[in-house]
Amino acid sequence: MTTLTINGTTHELDVPDDMPLLWAIRDIVQLTGTKFGCGMALCGACTVHLDGEAIRSCTTTVGNADGGSITTIEAMSDDPVGREVQNAWLDLGVAQCGYCQAGQIMSATALLKQNTNPSDAEIQDAMNGNICRCGTYNRIQHAIHYAADAVQEDT
Amino acid sequence: MTESNDSLMIANVSRRRFLGGMAGASALVLAARWDMALASDDEKKYGAAGMPGGWVDDPNVFIQIDPDGAVTIVNHRSEMGQGIRTSLVMVAADELGADWDRVAVQQARADQDLYGNQNTDGSRSMRHWYDPMRRAAASARMMLEQAAANEWGVPASECEAGVHEVSHKGSNRTLGFGELAEAARELDVPERSAIQLKPIDAHRYIGQEAGPVRGRDTNSIERPMAIDGEEIVEGSATFGADIQFDDMVHAVIARPPVLGARVASVDDSEALKVSGVEKVVTLDTNSEPAGFKPMGGVAVIASNTWSAMQGRDALKIDWDTDAAGDNARYNTDEYRKSLEEAAQSPGKVIRSSGDIGNALGDAEQTLEAVYYMPHMAQAPMEPPVAVVRAKDGKAEAWAPVQHPRAAREGLAGVLGLDKENVTVNVTLLGGGFGRKSKPDYILEAGLLAKEADGRPVKVQWSREDDVHHAYFHALSVDRLEGALDADGKATGWRHRTLSPSITSLFQEDPEHKGGFELGMGFNTMPFDIPAIQLENPEAASHARIGWFRSVYNLPHAFAIQSFAAEMAEAAGKDHRDYLLELLGPARQINPRDFGDKWNYDEDPSVYTIDIGRMRNVIEKVTAEADWGRDMPEGRGLGLAFHHSFQSYTAIVIDAEVGDDGSVTIHNADIAFDCGFQVNPERIRSQLEGACVMGIGIALHSEITFREGRVQENNFHQFNVPRMEHAPKQVRTHLVNNDPELPMGGVGEPGLPPVAPAVCNAIYAATGKRIRQLPVADQLAG
Numbered sequence: 014m015t016t017l018t019i020n021g022t023t024h025e026l027d028v029p030d031d032m033p034l035l036w037a038i039r040d041i042v043q044l045t046g047t048k049f050g051c052g053m054a055l056c057g058a059c060t061v062h063l064d065g066e067a068i069r070s071c072t073t074t075v076g077n078a079d080g081g082s083i084t085t086i087e088a089m090s091d092d093p094v095g096r097e098v099q100n101a102w103l104d105l106g107v108a109q110c111g112y113c114q115a116g117q118i119m120s121a122t123a124l125l126k127q128n129t130n131p132s133d134a135e136i137q138d139a140m141n142g143n144i145c146r147c148g149t150y151n152r153i154q155h156a157i158h159y160a161a162d163a164v165q166e167d168t
Numbered sequence: 169m170t171e172s173n174d175s176l177m178i179a180n181v182s183r184r185r186f187l188g189g190m191a192g193a194s195a196l197v198l199a200a201r202w203d204m205a206l207a208s209d210d211e212k213k214y215g216a217a218g219m220p221g222g223w224v225d226d227p228n229v230f231i232q233i234d235p236d237g238a239v240t241i242v243n244h245r246s247e248m249g250q251g252i253r254t255s256l257v258m259v260a261a262d263e264l265g266a267d268w269d270r271v272a273v274q275q276a277r278a279d280q281d282l283y284g285n286q287n288t289d290g291s292r293s294m295r296h297w298y299d300p301m302r303r304a305a306a307s308a309r310m311m312l313e314q315a316a317a318n319e320w321g322v323p324a325s326e327c328e329a330g331v332h333e334v335s336h337k338g339s340n341r342t343l344g345f346g347e348l349a350e351a352a353r354e355l356d357v358p359e360r361s362a363i364q365l366k367p368i369d370a371h372r373y374i375g376q377e378a379g380p381v382r383g384r385d386t387n388s389i390e391r392p393m394a395i396d397g398e399e400i401v402e403g404s405a406t407f408g409a410d411i412q413f414d415d416m417v418h419a420v421i422a423r424p425p426v427l428g429a430r431v432a433s434v435d436d437s438e439a440l441k442v443s444g445v446e447k448v449v450t451l452d453t454n455s456e457p458a459g460f461k462p463m464g465g466v467a468v469i470a471s472n473t474w475s476a477m478q479g480r481d482a483l484k485i486d487w488d489t490d491a492a493g494d495n496a497r498y499n500t501d502e503y504r505k506s507l508e509e510a511a512q513s514p515g516k517v518i519r520s521s522g523d524i525g526n527a528l529g530d531a532e533q534t535l536e537a538v539y540y541m542p543h544m545a546q547a548p549m550e551p552p553v554a555v556v557r558a559k560d561g562k563a564e565a566w567a568p569v570q571h572p573r574a575a576r577e578g579l580a581g582v583l584g585l586d587k588e589n590v591t592v593n594v595t596l597l598g599g600g601f602g603r604k605s606k607p608d609y610i611l612e613a614g615l616l617a618k619e620a621d622g623r624p625v626k627v628q629w630s631r632e633d634d635v636h637h638a639y640f641h642a643l644s645v646d647r648l649e650g651a652l653d654a655d656g657k658a659t660g661w662r663h664r665t666l667s668p669s670i671t672s673l674f675q676e677d678p679e680h681k682g683g684f685e686l687g688m689g690f691n692t693m694p695f696d697i698p699a700i701q702l703e704n705p706e707a708a709s710h711a712r713i714g715w716f717r718s719v720y721n722l723p724h725a726f727a728i729q730s731f732a733a734e735m736a737e738a739a740g741k742d743h744r745d746y747l748l749e750l751l752g753p754a755r756q757i758n759p760r761d762f763g764d765k766w767n768y769d770e771d772p773s774v775y776t777i778d779i780g781r782m783r784n785v786i787e788k789v790t791a792e793a794d795w796g797r798d799m800p801e802g803r804g805l806g807l808a809f810h811h812s813f814q815s816y817t818a819i820v821i822d823a824e825v826g827d828d829g830s831v832t833i834h835n836a837d838i839a840f841d842c843g844f845q846v847n848p849e850r851i852r853s854q855l856e857g858a859c860v861m862g863i864g865i866a867l868h869s870e871i872t873f874r875e876g877r878v879q880e881n882n883f884h885q886f887n888v889p890r891m892e893h894a895p896k897q898v899r900t901h902l903v904n905n906d907p908e909l910p911m912g913g914v915g916e917p918g919l920p921p922v923a924p925a926v927c928n929a930i931y932a933a934t935g936k937r938i939r940q941l942p943v944a945d946q947l948a949g
Contacts, residue, residue, distance in 0.1 A: 028472075029443060036474040040418065045410035046403020048598070049473075050549050051631040055883040058549055086403030099401040103393075106849055109857055110249030111400035112407055112549040112598025133896075140891045144883060146549045146599050147249045148860025149853070150894035 015075050019044065020088040030076030035059045037075050038085060046086035046115045050144070057143030060116040060123075061085050067123035069142075086115035094164055095122045101160035109147035117143045121157050129168075130161055214771035216296035219287070221280035221573070225300035227308040227357060229282060230260060237332060237346030239266045244276035244283035245293040246570045247396070248548075248600035249857070250915045251850035252293045254395045256301055259294075259846060262373040263305035263366055266345070267332040273395050278572030278592035286594075288570045289605050289715060290768060291813040291913025294846055298911060306363050308352075315351035316343050331372075368907045375905070377848050396596065408568035408595045409553045409628065416555065416624040417446065419616050420476040422483055423465040423637050426876035427712050428456055428492035431485060434466050438482040444475025448483070449619050451612070453491065457674055458712045460578055462612040463637060469616060473628050489876070496876040498710035500543065500643060503873075507666045507707055508538055511647035515664055515705025516680055519691050519763050522699030527660025531651035534660075535738050539646045539727040540940040541923075543871035545638035545886055546716050550598020551629040552609035559622035562589045567610045568597035575607035579614040601861075602715035606639050635886050636878045639714025640871055642668045646727030651699070656739025658750060660699040663731075665690055667723060668709035679706040681720065687766035689724035689812055689920065692759060694777055695732070696752030711873060717858075721812040721920040722865065726941065729808035729924035734937065743807055743928065744790045754780030768814055774910050775814050781841050784903060785809055785818035789839035792901050793820035802826070803834070804932025808925035813913030815842040819859070819921045821895075823929035829948030831867055831930065836895040838918065840902055843909030852900040855918040859898055862922020864889035867943045887942075 017024045017034075019042060026041055038047050038061070047070060050058030054069035061070045062084040089095030098121050101107075108114045117140070124131055124139040131139065136157050145153070216223035224230075232240040241260045247253040257273045260266075276283050285296070309329045316334040317324040326337045335342040368375070399405035424430065436448035446469050453464030468479035489496040528534055554567035556579065563583050569575045572592050580587040597604055613627040629637075644667035651660030671682045681690070681704050691702055716722070736746035756776040759767040767775055786809050790796075795805060802825055809818035822835040836859045845851055868887035872879045880886040927938040936947060 029474075032472075032474045036472060040472040040474070043412050044403075045406075045412065048407075048550070049409060049628070050551075051883050053631070053882050053884070056549065056631075090402055099398075102401045103397050106394060106397075106853060108249075108394070108397060108400045109251070109853060110247075110549070110597060110599045111396065111405055112596075114400050115403045118401060137891050142890075144549065144888060144890060146547060146601070146861070146888060148857035148889065148894065150860060150889075150891040151856055151898050152853070153891070154894075 035070040058116040060119040097163040101156040107152040219285035221285040223300040224284035225303040227304045233349040246288035248597035255847040260305040265329040278576040291916040295911040311352040315348040411566040421467045426492040430488045430491040432488040435484040439479040442479040444471040445479040498876045507645035515703035519702040524701035527651040527699035532654040533652040541723040544641040546601035546603035548599025551634040554610040554613040556613035556617040557624035558617035564591040570605040601717040641716035642713040644723035648731040672709035687764045688720040695750040718916040718919040725810040725920035785839040789818040793837040806929025808921040810920040815912030815917040819925040821925040821929040833895040841904040842912035858918030866923035866926035
């Protein structure tokens with residue numbers, strides 16, 4: 014049995030240690046906000062936080078995450094930084110199809126937790142691993158600045 | 169978690185309430201007294217009327233008002249990021265007079281008999297459905313007004329719907345929509361000729377300009393908040409991949425590596441040992457033409473996706489590639505060379521005016537160029553996925569699909585059921601771009617549902633599956649020759665276009681482009697040149713090709729807009745000035761005069777080729793981009809325009825080429841004329857996204873085949889744009905917002921001019937002319 018703490022809830026899972034965290038989250042725990050996009054850590058759609066770090070859940074195994082604290086998009090509304098990122102996404106109309114945006118928001122939130130006032134270059138470094146096929150990158154960039162301002166106002 | 173069918177696709181705009189389904193017991197659906205005979209009164213052959221299923225404007229089909237005032241509007245077009253669930257519902261809500269805060273949208277199931285055409289392609293949802301949805305909503309509004317008039321015993325002319333209520337002009341009396349719903353349902357739907365639409369300036373939502381989509385600090389909604397917006401950012405929006413049932417099983421499929429190959433033998437002994445794997449099923453390979461049919465292969469059914477993938481990895485399959493015929497020898501490098509060779513000889517003449525032979529022979533100067541665009545995969549971020557349950561003589565599917573009817577009828581076919589016994593629920597699409605117009609992946613789930621004892625089966629494609637088995641954008645070779653006189657004026661233009669036809673999906677390969685393919689900017693080439701010859705030599709298909717956002721407009725625009733820039737250069741003239749000279753004076757051309765019998769299925773007398781609108785977007789975009797200004801070393805401006813899906817787009821790209829050959833896009837200015845703009849904010853977002861996708865087409869994206877096998881596997885090899893590739897700034901300039909103009913498309917027409925504008929900018933920056941896409945490392949060293 015593997016013990017995963019996801020969004021503060023502990024789950025005992027009877028799955029192989031080499032199962033990617035993504036599939037444990039989606040198929041076993043049935044939290045579907047975290048998306049499958051590539052399976053090779055190339056697109057970022059599956060981004061979650063493991064002990065506060067943005068990681069790709071498609072290449073992180075359940076064994077690697079055992080005992081760690083996992084946070085998914087479903088918990089972002091209750092996270093002060095995550096909520097500002099979500100608000101920025103809504104205010105600037107970032108999403109088109111929306112499929113990649115959970116991963117984008119998880120990457121952006123992790124960035125803003127480490128760097129409350131990122132430059133364009135720092136945003137690009139942090140977000141370059143998240144593909145959006147609809148091409149919403151300009152709005153994502155603007156929204157991260159916008160959220161950064163809101164986070165600073167909040168504190 | 170188990171999804172309830174009725175609640176599945178209802179999204180609350182305000183999220184402060186939850187509505188029951190349209191067919192729920194408590195629903196007071198407006199009366200079903202629609203006189204269907206009216207539907208045949210309008211004998212239109214074009215637009216929505218010409219589409220399978222036509223249009224429907226019955227308020228009973230699309231609008232429900234509950235006694236508590238909740239308004240539910242059915243959206244029957246597929247949402248893939250273009251915003252149609254917001255925009256079309258907004259049209260109906262506005263015409264009805266509904267308060268957006270009390271409107272919910274319900275996604276229609278596949279039922280073209282009921283809803284009219286649902287095939288979401290061709291950038292036509294709004295231009296085909298704006299009028300019918302307005303009529304449906306206006307009818308409902310008039311029924312509410314009549315109900316109020318009856319209640320008060322006054323003439324209906326004295327009753328006027330405001331925001332979510334009807335008021336009496338002669339008194340202070342008002343009744344809410346909810347209070348009137350029950351009485352309104354007993355009334356007849358007005359005859360179409362009696363429907364009174366609101367004046368355009370009376371609309372509260374339609375045509376409202378951008379700004380924050382939703383005010384963060386206020387609950388007052390100045391303009392409609394995007395439907396699904398909150399669910400998307402909270403991770404609760406339901407895409408096809410997110411459908412879950414407690415008893416669902418998961419399947420992945422090893423598909424033939426070459427189109428048409430068959431399973432000669434399979435050893436599944438190791439696969440069956442994988443924990444969670446339940447069953448291995450061999451699927452027949454269908455003979456060509458490929459159509460929307462499943463490709464065949466070997467499926468692994470398991471208790472979860474990972475087990476199914478592990479099981480597939482453990483299969484030992486011997487493929488019979490002889491069954492694939494020529495496809496097994498398909499090599500894109502060789503095929504490209506064969507097309508380039510064929511481009512040297514005449515082909516089927518598509519359009520001819522003047523004497524091209526004389527024009528080229530008598531010219532002061534001639535030039536020639538051959539352009540190449542490769543295969544590409546649509547690669548929506550949500551790979552193909554579908555859930556199907558077959559039980560008790562009925563089937564139900566949940567899938568992200570652009571073409572619901574094809575999914576429903578295809579499932580009926582593979583399951584041997586009448587379509588009445590097949591329900592297709594359309595989820596949100598995690599991107600479409602044409603890939604999800606083809607429901608092969610849904611039919612796969614249908615085949616496997618027969619093997620699952622009544623349990624739902626989810627077929628999940630991996631990214632590798634998606635890259636290997638897309639319906640690829642067809643590769644193309646375009647050869648152009650131009651003749652110039654001593655003043656640099658164009659006197660001759662010969663264009664040969666060579667590319668496999670998508671028609672090969674459905675019938676014996678015609679080896680020529682069909683009318684709908686030539687009509688995508690080839691035979692409609694607008695330049696005013698004395699001698700023009702357009703030819704289409706043969707090109708056979710050896711892969712499964714299909715629609716990719718804007719389709720054959722891509723190669724046609726790339727070749728024509730690149731070559732026009734090359735001619736300007738040869739003439740020693742400014743590119744913008746030369747383009748305007750090539751176009752000639754403002755005028756309207758009937759597409760039939762160019763031999764285009766298709767015209768995106770629109771009436772050619774209404775939808776003309778409007779040279780004035782072309783000139784206008786070129787002039788607008790060059791003014792906004794400060795065309796002609798001095799640029800720093802290694803940096804240049806590139807211009808291109810294109811007319812597609814009845815809209816006009818011109819783009820100026822500001823690109824810098826580094827010493828290492830890398831391309832940085834600093835700015836993109838886009839002028840766009842789609843006629844009347846219903847939801848300008850979503851128009852801008854589509855243009856921004858198309859610009860990014862177009863930069864990927866220009867710089868990075870390519871699918872190659874060797875021995876019939878796709879060589880790229882995932883996003884490290886099939887490259888799509890990332891944030892670093894996006895323009896540092898995109899500015900959209902919407903022009904000609906005129907309700908009197910016929911409405912054009914939005915989702916696709918922003919894409920075709922991007923790649924030539926990028927390549928023209930690269931030329932301006934470096935003097936290096938790009939004729940082969942993608943640019944990749946051509947600028948290095």
